Amino acid sequence: MQYGLSKHSTKNSGSMKYSDVNFRYFKKNRYSIAALLPLVPDAKVVNEPRNGIMLYSFSTPQKEYVYKEVDEHRKKLNAVWVAGGPHPSARPQEVLEHFDYVVVGEGESVLPKLIEVLRRGEIPEIEGVGRLEDGEMVLKPQRKYVSIDEYPPFSPQMMAPIEITRGCPHSCGFCQTPRLFGRKMRHRSIGKIVKYAKYRDVRFISPNALAYGSDGIEPNLEKVEKLLSSLKGKRVFFGTFPCEVRPEFVSDRALEIIGRYCYNTHICIGAQSGSDRVLKILRRGHETAEVYKAVELCVEHGFKPVVDMIFGLPFENEEDERRSLDMVRWITNKGGLIRAHKFMPLPGTPLEHYPPTQISDRVKRVLGKLALKGKVRGRWEL
Ligand code: SF4
Incomplete structure (x- = not known):
């Protein structure tokens, strides 16, 4: 069938063929x-x-x-x-x-x-x-998700971290991942990951690195260890950007495995808020206690915790804000780094119609001071 574009009919309407x-x-x-x-x-x-x-x-x-x-x-x-x-x-x-x-x-x-x-x-x-x-x-919607194992993670023309997992069973209100890629985790096989891990530093893409090989709810650390041990001899970075970890997946054993096989000196953890009330509204599926524990464990195992926090979240009141700042101070006192983000309502998410709340002067002051000391990074004022 030849086409004529309904709305934009200009030069490219009719039976135009394109090679490039x-x-x-x-x-x-x-x-x-x-x-x-x-x-x-x-x-x-x-x-x-x-x-x-x-x-x-x-x-x-x-x-x-x-x-x-x-x-x-x-x-x-x-x-x-x-x-x-x-x-x-x-x-x-x-x-x-x-x-x-x-x-x-x-x-x-x-x-x-x-x-x-x-x-x-x-x-x-x-x-x-x-x-x-x-x-x-x-528009006829696609009926199924792809198997990521059947596709290369990048082209030799343009390298990128290897996507090891796609999809997420969690349902955080601000996040597009489960809406775009579904709630079932799809993992790349170890054989394919090893095949593409040819360059000097091996990094990964995953919604939660420590969920590799699992359903995303219960860790499967045997599979994580099998993956990392298969990459022996490489400079592997695991649990670092762009594949952070959920706090409840951080455990002694998980950190021992990362310490044994990987080069990273830090672990990126998604916390998002210091208020249990807000975490519940966000449907994060974990509480602040798990964040505090994950940070403690990282420090004990010699990793610097790098923690993502979102400011300007809808429903945040003064008390929630105070709790988030307490968490920021506690983590930075432990030697951790905060990656601060300003909430952005993303289309397709449950929070898409909720505008960000104003970030208070108190938050700006605390984050600004810590940023000057190199303990907070990010763009929370835009
Ligand atoms: S923020 Fe992370 S854990 Fe939450 S839904 Fe998105 S990918 Fe999943």
Whole structure:
């Protein structure tokens, strides 16, 4: 079938065929491009829009910039514009105000088929690809999640940490991961991880490194040890960005295993709030006691705890804020580092309609002082 684009019909309507495929690169979408490049081996990575099939992967903070760029260039270029990633998956209708097609959900099984159809100049009628028809969105959702083991984690053209696990059984109110990738953890096999762990420093992507091989609720440390022992001789970093750990997964045995096989001197832990009341509303599935215990254990085992905290969360009152600051002071007194974030309501999450609360002068003062001493990092005032 030939296509005529309903909303954006300009140069790229009709039976236009495209041979060049371009991934639009931003620093923030590096890992997505690295994972998708092996699926389109002749694609180029570009820093500005070009003629051809223009692929964008982006998150909510980049959307205004991306929309502006696409709107400015679509009349000047002979291109078809395709969006994917966390924001397009959560807001396909909005994205189609600017793009010709939107990939909703995981790109691995969709992208090669989509490129093939676009190269033939046809309308893609593919599960997981949305488009406008007479101003209405047409989209058949993807029916299943991919097996990450069947796809390379990156391309030799663009390296990235190895994604070892996708999906999360938890349901934190601010997080897109379970909404985008489902609640069942899918793990890459040890054999495939070893195959791709060829470079000097081996790092991973996971929603919770210590959940490797498990259902994400109960750790499977035998599997974690098997993975790490299979990588002996490499400089392995485990439980560090971009694969932090949940606090209740931190145990003596887990830290002994990391200490035995890995190079990291720190462990990244997601705490998010120092208030049990707020953690409950967020549906974090753990309490502050587990954060305090995880930090103690890290210190005892000689690791620096690096703890993520979110400020400006909805429902936070003065008492909650005080408890979060108490936690910040306690962790930094123990020699830990806080990575402070400002709450951002992300589309597709239960908190998407809750604006951030104002960050108080007290919080700014405490974080600012500790930041000057190098004990807090992040951007909490934006
Ligand atoms: S914040 Fe972490 S634990 Fe919570 S839902 Fe997201 S990925 Fe899962």
